[in-house]
Amino acid sequence: MSPILVFSVVAGYFSLLILISFFTSRKSDTASFFNANKKSPWYLVAFGMIGASLSGVTFISVPGWVGSSSFSYFQIVLGYLIGYSAIALILLPLYYKLNLVSIYTYLEQRYGKYSHQTGSAFFLLSRVIGAAFRLFLVAGVLQLAFFDAFNIPFIVTVIVTIFLIWIYTFRAGIKTIVWTDTLQTSFMILAVIVSIIMIAKNLNLDFGSLVDTVVDNNNSQIFFWDWRDPHFFVKDFVAGAFIAFVMTGLDQDMMQKNLTCKTLKESQKNIFTMSISLLPVNILFLSLGVLLYVFAAQNNIALPSASDDLFPMLAINHFGTFAGITFLIGIIAAAFSSADSALTALTTAFSIDFLKLDIKNNDRKTKRTKMFVHLGVSATVIAVILIFKAINNDSVISQIFKVAGYTYGPLLGLFIFGLATKQKIKDIFVPIVAILSPILSYLFAKIIETYTEYSFGFELLILNGALTFLGLLIIRKKNKKDTLKL
Numbered sequence: 001m002s003p004i005l006v007f008s009v010v011a012g013y014f015s016l017l018i019l020i021s022f023f024t025s026r027k028s029d030t031a032s033f034f035n036a037n038k039k040s041p042w043y044l045v046a047f048g049m050i051g052a053s054l055s056g057v058t059f060i061s062v063p064g065w066v067g068s069s070s071f072s073y074f075q076i077v078l079g080y081l082i083g084y085s086a087i088a089l090i091l092l093p094l095y096y097k098l099n100l101v102s103i104y105t106y107l108e109q110r111y112g113k114y115s116h117q118t119g120s121a122f123f124l125l126s127r128v129i130g131a132a133f134r135l136f137l138v139a140g141v142l143q144l145a146f147f148d149a150f151n152i153p154f155i156v157t158v159i160v161t162i163f164l165i166w167i168y169t170f171r172a173g174i175k176t177i178v179w180t181d182t183l184q185t186s187f188m189i190l191a192v193i194v195s196i197i198m199i200a201k202n203l204n205l206d207f208g209s210l211v212d213t214v215v216d217n218n219n220s221q222i223f224f225w226d227w228r229d230p231h232f233f234v235k236d237f238v239a240g241a242f243i244a245f246v247m248t249g250l251d252q253d254m255m256q257k258n259l260t261c262k263t264l265k266e267s268q269k270n271i272f273t274m275s276i277s278l279l280p281v282n283i284l285f286l287s288l289g290v291l292l293y294v295f296a297a298q299n300n301i302a303l304p305s306a307s308d309d310l311f312p313m314l315a316i317n318h319f320g321t322f323a324g325i326t327f328l329i330g331i332i333a334a335a336f337s338s339a340d341s342a343l344t345a346l347t348t349a350f351s352i353d354f355l356k357l358d359i360k361n362n363d364r365k366t367k368r369t370k371m372f373v374h375l376g377v378s379a380t381v382i383a384v385i386l387i388f389k390a391i392n393n394d395s396v397i398s399q400i401f402k403v404a405g406y407t408y409g410p411l412l413g414l415f416i417f418g419l420a421t422k423q424k425i426k427d428i429f430v431p432i433v434a435i436l437s438p439i440l441s442y443l444f445a446k447i448i449e450t451y452t453e454y455s456f457g458f459e460l461l462i463l464n465g466a467l468t469f470l471g472l473l474i475i476r477k478k479n480k481k482d483t484l485k486l
Contacts, residue, residue: 003149009325013332017168020179025172029362033173033370034101034348036260040178042270045257048181049274050281051188051337052254059188059334064307066289071222072231077282079240084275087249088268096264101359102352103255110418112427118434119414120353123252124346126407131342132384135161138335139385158385162378165340170374173344174256184333191330192288198319199291203298213294214287239458246461250411253345346377406438409464416465417472424477433471440467
């Protein structure tokens with residue numbers, strides 16, 4: 001695609017987002033930015049969260065994974081159903097009962113201020129790295145597709161990218177994102193459907209033949225029952241349940257959208273609807289993966305060394321201009337559906353958890369504080385992206401991103417301990433426990449992997465949370481009548 005065409009597509013896409021922002025931000029106040037005045041339609045939130053749950057990593061990686069792991073990823077998706085059910089039945093009633101805006105406020109009410117700020121700090125660290133990592137990938141795509149043609153430096157690409165997000169979120173925040181997420185989810189799914197249609201047309205397959213091609217392919221195996229297999233069903237299923245519970249239920253970014261629903265009942269309907277919808281959507285992504293490999297084989301196209309490059313390479317170079325444009329919009333939508341809400345969630349967490357901002361206060365000082373925090377968060381993400389660029393080493397950057405995942409373990413331990421026990425703890429020692437738990441998890445995993453053939457995966461999250469739970473038991477206050485609730 002020509003740079004001018006890429007520019008036109010990107011400009012048109014962001015013009016649409018800014019137009020949505022214009023309509024959603026009218027009559028908005030401080031509360032609109034943080035909780036959308038609790039007036040979001042639940043079905044709109046549910047559909048938008050599909051895109052947020054998928055993210056750019058899923059959009060690019062899941063089709064490519066099919067070549068090495070078949071449909072085993074769907075075992076994790078099935079586990080999501082358990083995790084999302086726990087969110088709907090356990091966490092959401094708690095959040096609504098306490099009328100939370102930042103979910104980490106619960107930690108202060110349960111333990112104290114050190115726990116509160118520790119939980120929020122771990123979220124801030126994880127989300128800054130995660131958002132920067134995803135935007136770094138998208139900025140790289142835009143750099144190659146457009147900015148390099150005009151000798152525009154990478155730093156300008158990054159600043160423009162973040163600025164565009166800031167433009168359509170700075171006034172109404174989460175109120176706008178609930179609507180833009182709906183648009184972005186639509187574009188992501190459309191990109192997959194268009195790609196499948198293009199493949200079917202090239203291979204002369206009708207709908208029935210298309211389905212048969214996917215079902216009969218060796219890479220369409222879903223369930224793996226050998227306990228020694230890295231994709232053993234029980235391992236993936238349990239991992240999926242915990243991933244959903246932690247990375248949605250204990251994540252300010254994801255839960256902030258849920259908490260914009262009018263009532264608990266509507267928020268629960270949102271979670272259940274979204275979780276069920278993820279099943280056919282992920283089957284669609286996995287089916288595309290099979291078809292991409294079939295298409296490449298039939299057309300004698302050499303596979304890229306990295307499976308993540310398979311979908312982009314075929315969509316841009318072999319599916320035609322329309323499919324290429326659709327893919328470009330899809331990948332931008334996938335990245336920005338998580339990045340825009342991340343900036344808003346980071347602003348929320350810092351404003352409420354550290355600055356104690358009152359969202360009911362709509363005066364000029366409060367608005368100015370919110371704006372400066374939003375700018376500060378955006379500048380921080382820009383700085384981290386530029387650090388990634390300076391490192392210029394994919395393996396190092398991936399390790400940094402992996403380290404960010406360790407921050408969810410302490411959150412899991414803190415919340416589970418609070419929900420499962422009545423015991424009080426010595427709040428001042430919580431930061432120490434939260435820092436030691438990921439370190440010990442990492443060391444334990446390295447020792448096991450060095451002396452055995454076992455390789456840790458998603459279950460490292462569970463180990464991390466268990467060590468945090470154990471640490472909280474150690475620093476508990478001694479009370480004779482302390483008992484477990486469960």
